[in-house]
Amino acid sequence: MIRHITFLSFFFILLVSCGQTKFVGYEPSNMSTILPEPVEGAFAQNVILLVGDGMGLSQITAGLYSNGNKLALEQFKNIGLHKNYAYNDLITDSAAGATAFSCGIKTYNGAIGVGPDTLGRYTILEEAEDRGYLTGMVTSSTIVHATPASFIAHNESRRNYEEIALDFLKTDIDLFIGGGNKFFARRTDEKNITEKLKAKGYYMSNYFDEELTDIDVKAHKKIGYLTADADPLSVEQGRTYLPVAAKKALEFMEHHCTEDQGYFLMIEGAQIDWGGHANKGNYIVSEMIDFDKVIDIVLEYTKQHPETLVIVTADHETGGLAINKGSTMNNLDMKFTSDYHTGDLVPVFSAGPQSDLFLGFYQNTDIYHKMRTAFGWLKDSKI
Numbered sequence: 001m002i003r004h005i006t007f008l009s010f011f012f013i014l015l016v017s018c019g020q021t022k023f024v025g026y027e028p029s030n031m032s033t034i035l036p037e038p039v040e041g042a043f044a045q046n047v048i049l050l051v052g053d054g055m056g057l058s059q060i061t062a063g064l065y066s067n068g069n070k071l072a073l074e075q076f077k078n079i080g081l082h083k084n085y086a087y088n089d090l091i092t093d094s095a096a097g098a099t100a101f102s103c104g105i106k107t108y109n110g111a112i113g114v115g116p117d118t119l120g121r122y123t124i125l126e127e128a129e130d131r132g133y134l135t136g137m138v139t140s141s142t143i144v145h146a147t148p149a150s151f152i153a154h155n156e157s158r159r160n161y162e163e164i165a166l167d168f169l170k171t172d173i174d175l176f177i178g179g180g181n182k183f184f185a186r187r188t189d190e191k192n193i194t195e196k197l198k199a200k201g202y203y204m205s206n207y208f209d210e211e212l213t214d215i216d217v218k219a220h221k222k223i224g225y226l227t228a229d230a231d232p233l234s235v236e237q238g239r240t241y242l243p244v245a246a247k248k249a250l251e252f253m254e255h256h257c258t259e260d261q262g263y264f265l266m267i268e269g270a271q272i273d274w275g276g277h278a279n280k281g282n283y284i285v286s287e288m289i290d291f292d293k294v295i296d297i298v299l300e301y302t303k304q305h306p307e308t309l310v311i312v313t314a315d316h317e318t319g320g321l322a323i324n325k326g327s328t329m330n331n332l333d334m335k336f337t338s339d340y341h342t343g344d345l346v347p348v349f350s351a352g353p354q355s356d357l358f359l360g361f362y363q364n365t366d367i368y369h370k371m372r373t374a375f376g377w378l379k380d381s382k383i
């Protein structure tokens, strides 16, 4: 007992004598920027949905503490949680997870924009187009991968990449940026979807022909840019395009949308999930920080465009990641319980008009309904 007291007093004296210096590097971030307060009752003209694939709370924490205890994500005041289980499995995959966001339904793992009956459902992106909004998608995976695919395609299986690419001809999406050139231009059926999209009026380009930074997004009304032949590189391997693509997409939307025409934009940080599957902490951290750069760009934009609702969430957590005892700031002991997704609840961050809708505890499918409510579409529902 006495030894304990002696030890505690020693520890107390140590704390007092060290003062603040003991906590160097541990201060909370001092983000000085403040997001605009939404106008009460106003609908959102634009909705930007940012999906960090596999981004659970531990991935966010790992990114935060590995980035000098600072993330753009900290600027959000409205935070909620969603239940992300699939129709047939408590552990969702990205296809069922994204279909919940895009169509408002629980479906089976592997389903792309279809219900449990494998029949297609109307997506929020398709509805936005039909209502005259501009639409866009940006991802650090292939553009036909589960998350973006679920907004634009209808397929019983996420693996049917060539069929999913064909569905890009059936919509009028205005801008898309992601990998997967081979599913458009080097297909097993020898159809050339890139040429067909050009014939539909798209300015089609890719990593091989042109840098994304060189594209004048104001000069083209429809743009498809393919960033890799198959999967894009990771940040660790040198990928830098996601924040650039986010900027280009915002510039595109700002230039081409008219006063009474809004837009729907989905941006995915896809490879946080891949780091989780690989059980690689550094992979997760680098992708998380890259995705946070996108969040920063979007939030800076909304300060000039307060009619824009921003939602940041994940489809699920990946890896069962925990940050363990012995971790220090910038030197985390990360351990995994799985090389697949887990059933953890995931957070939802929101700002802008109608963002209060996203407070609280709800189903992943409610994200869809809340986005439609935020757009003010409930009165004249098309579905």
Ligand SMILES: [Zn+2]
Pocket (backbone or CB within 6 Å): 054, 094, 273, 274, 277, 318, 341
């Ligand atoms: Zn995954």
